[in-house]
Amino acid sequence: MKILKYLLILFLGLIVIILLSVGLSVLLTYIPLKGMVYDYVTCNETIYLNDNGVHVDIIIPNENHTQFTSYGWGSKIFYIDTKEWGDLTFSNGIKALFTHPDGVIHVTQYNKVKPRWVKVHLHPTQFNKLKEFINNSFNYKNGKKILITGVTYGYGDKFYESTHHYSCLKTCNTWVNEGLKYADLPSCVWTPYNFGIMRHYTKT
DSSP, X not given: OHHHHHHHHHHHHHHHHHHHHHHHHHHHHTSEEOOOOOOGGGOOEEEEXXXXXXXXXXXXEOTTSSOEEEEXXXXXXXXXXXXXXXXXXXXXXXXXXXXXXXXXXXXXXXXXXXXXXXXXXEOHHHHHHHHHHHHHTBOEETTEEOBOTTOOOSXXXXXXXXXXXXXXXXXXXXXXXXXXXXXXXXXXXXXXXXHHHHTTOOOO
């Protein structure tokens, strides 16, 4: 009976911890950070945010807006070893969340704007800071980004090694939120949720 009692206490304790964690994450998600406010006429740079329903990617156009580079960050376990939900195992999930696995940057090139993308107007200073944040997230060797060879989803995308490590506190969406925060763009205190980011931006 004592063992059952202890197991019940442990189970209830875990439930309380989970509920508190979710509650805290939602609270931090809904605390807004407005960022730097510039006169709209000076916000002559453009980026896009792509929400696939789970995580958000940052898309940077080239100077002529003829090519668009999408950047997504995440765990090497989730991105490479778990390409589909059917590949997700309990072991992989635990490793991804609690063993601080290597992070990777997923880079995809597009030739035109996709309908689901959300356009964001920003000041050149914000634009440059966001690019700086992204570039600082890559691992470099001899001045070149380290490509993970032989890995692709099959549409010309590439994966690169990252300086960051994944955890339950640093996820794909927290990386995007950190980038927006670094660039003095609207963001929140902390969020693991895609809606925590997208709630600050409307489709135009």
